[in-house]
Amino acid sequence: MKAIAITQPGGPDVLDLVERPTPVPGPGEVLIEVDAAGVNRPDVFQRQGSYPPPAGASDLPGLEVAGRIIGGDPAAGGFKLGDAVCALLAGGGYAQYCTAPATQCLPVPAGLSMIEAAALPETYFTVWSNVFDRGALAAGETLLVHGGASGIGTTAIELAVAFGHTVYATAGSHGRVQAIEALGCTKGINYRTQDFVEEIQTLTGGRGVDVILDMVAGDYLPRNLKVLADDGRLVMIAQLGGAHGTLNCWQVMARRLTITGSTLRARPVAFKAAIARSLRERVWPLLEAGTIRPIIHATFPLAEASKAHAMMDAGEQIGKIVLTLPN
Ligand SMILES: NC(=O)c1ccc[n+]([C@@H]2O[C@H](COP(=O)([O-])OP(=O)(O)OC[C@H]3O[C@@H](n4cnc5c(N)ncnc54)[C@H](OP(=O)(O)O)[C@@H]3O)[C@@H](O)[C@H]2O)c1
Numbered sequence: 001m002k003a004i005a006i007t008q009p010g011g012p013d014v015l016d017l018v019e020r021p022t023p024v025p026g027p028g029e030v031l032i033e034v035d036a037a038g039v040n041r042p043d044v045f046q047r048q049g050s051y052p053p054p055a056g057a058s059d060l061p062g063l064e065v066a067g068r069i070i071g072g073d074p075a076a077g078g079f080k081l082g083d084a085v086c087a088l089l090a091g092g093g094y095a096q097y098c099t100a101p102a103t104q105c106l107p108v109p110a111g112l113s114m115i116e117a118a119a120l121p122e123t124y125f126t127v128w129s130n131v132f133d134r135g136a137l138a139a140g141e142t143l144l145v146h147g148g149a150s151g152i153g154t155t156a157i158e159l160a161v162a163f164g165h166t167v168y169a170t171a172g173s174h175g176r177v178q179a180i181e182a183l184g185c186t187k188g189i190n191y192r193t194q195d196f197v198e199e200i201q202t203l204t205g206g207r208g209v210d211v212i213l214d215m216v217a218g219d220y221l222p223r224n225l226k227v228l229a230d231d232g233r234l235v236m237i238a239q240l241g242g243a244h245g246t247l248n249c250w251q252v253m254a255r256r257l258t259i260t261g262s263t264l265r266a267r268p269v270a271f272k273a274a275i276a277r278s279l280r281e282r283v284w285p286l287l288e289a290g291t292i293r294p295i296i297h298a299t300f301p302l303a304e305a306s307k308a309h310a311m312m313d314a315g316e317q318i319g320k321i322v323l324t325l326p327n
Pocket residue numbers: 039040041042122126146147148149150151152153170171172173176191215216236237238239240241262263264265312315317319
C-alpha cells in the first residue's frame with residue numbers, strides 16, 4: 001500500500017510517500033480502506049521527533065481516519081464488512097489501509113462526508129474525555145477554551161455550545177476571534193492584544209469560569225487559576241507555552257480548585273471504547289441532526305502530506321486539515 005512515512009525527525013519535507021505492506025488486523029481489530037485521514041498537531045510533534053508512537057503502534061503518522069471496513073473482526077464493534085466508519089488510531093492513519101480496534105470505530109454520521117468524518121475522532125474523543133468526563137462540565141456551568149481556533153478548540157466550542165453552556169475562548173488574531181464567535185462562543189478573546197484574565201473577570205462579574213480546557217500551560221498556569229471559579233477545574237491537554245509554571249497552592253486550597261489533565265494516545269483500548277460509546281449516545285445524534293459539524297480548513301491528497309504539515313506549522317488553520325485518498 002501507499003503510505004506517508006517520517007524518514008527522520010525534521011520539517012514537513014521529511015514526510016515521504018512510501019510503499020508499505022498492508023497491515024494485518026489482530027484480534028478484535030478491523031482493516032479499514034482509508035478514504036480520508038485527519039491531520040493533528042500531535043502528528044507534527046511526532047514528525048519533529050518529540051512524540052514517539054506508543055509501544056505496539058504503527059510508526060506511520062495519523063491518529064484518525066474515515067473509510068470502509070474490509071477485513072478483520074467488525075462484529076467486535078457491532079459492525080459488518082463494508083460499513084463506513086471513522087476510527088481513532090494510535091498511529092498509521094496516513095495510509096491506504098490501516099487497522100483499528102473495532103471498538104474505537106464509530107459509524108460515519110448520516111449527512112457527513114468521509115472528509116468530515118475523518119476530522120472527528122481525535123478531537124471529539126479528546127474533548128469528550130477532558131471537558132465532559134475529567135472536567136465534569138455540568139449543566140449551567142461555564143467553559144473557557146484556550147486555542148479556540150484549533151481543531152481541538154473548535155470542537156470544544158461547538159460541543160459545549162450545543163449542550164447549552166456559556167463558552168469563552170482565546171485565539172491569536174482578530175480574524176480567528178471572529179471565527180470562533182461564529183461557532184457560538186459567547187465571547188472570543190484575542191490573547192495577543194487583550195489580557196484574558198481581565199476579560200474573563202469582567203465577563204463573569206469576577207466569578208470566573210467553572211472549567212478551563214488548556215493547551216498552553218507554562219505561564220498560563222497562575223493566570224488560569226485566577227479565572228477559575230470556586231470549585232473550578234483546570235484540564236491541561238498540551239503545553240504549547242512550556243511545561244513549567246508557578247502554582248499558588250493557597251489558591252487551590254482556599255477555592256477548592258482541581259488541576260488535572262491527560263493524554264489520549266497511550267490509553268488502553270477499553271478506555272477509548274468507553275469514550276466511543278458516550279460519543280455515539282450523546283454526540284452522534286447532534287452531528288446527524290446538523291447541530292454541530294466539524295470545521296474543515298483545508299484538504300490535501302495523501303501524497304501532499306508535507307504541504308498539510310507546512311500549513312499546520314504556519315499555524316494559520318482554523319479547525320481541521322484532512323488528507324484524502326483516491327478510493
Ligand atoms: N492530551 C491529549 O490527549 C491531546 C489530544 C489531541 C491534541 N492534543 C494537543 O492539543 C493541542 C491542539 O491540537 P490541534 O490538533 O487542535 O492543534 P492545532 O489545530 O494546530 O492548534 C494549535 C493551537 O494552539 C494555539 N497556540 C499555539 N501556541 C500558543 C501559545 N503559545 N499560546 C496560546 N495559544 C497557542 C494556536 O492558536 P492561535 O494561532 O489562535 O494562537 C493554534 O490554534 C496540541 O498541542 C495537541 O498536541 C492533546
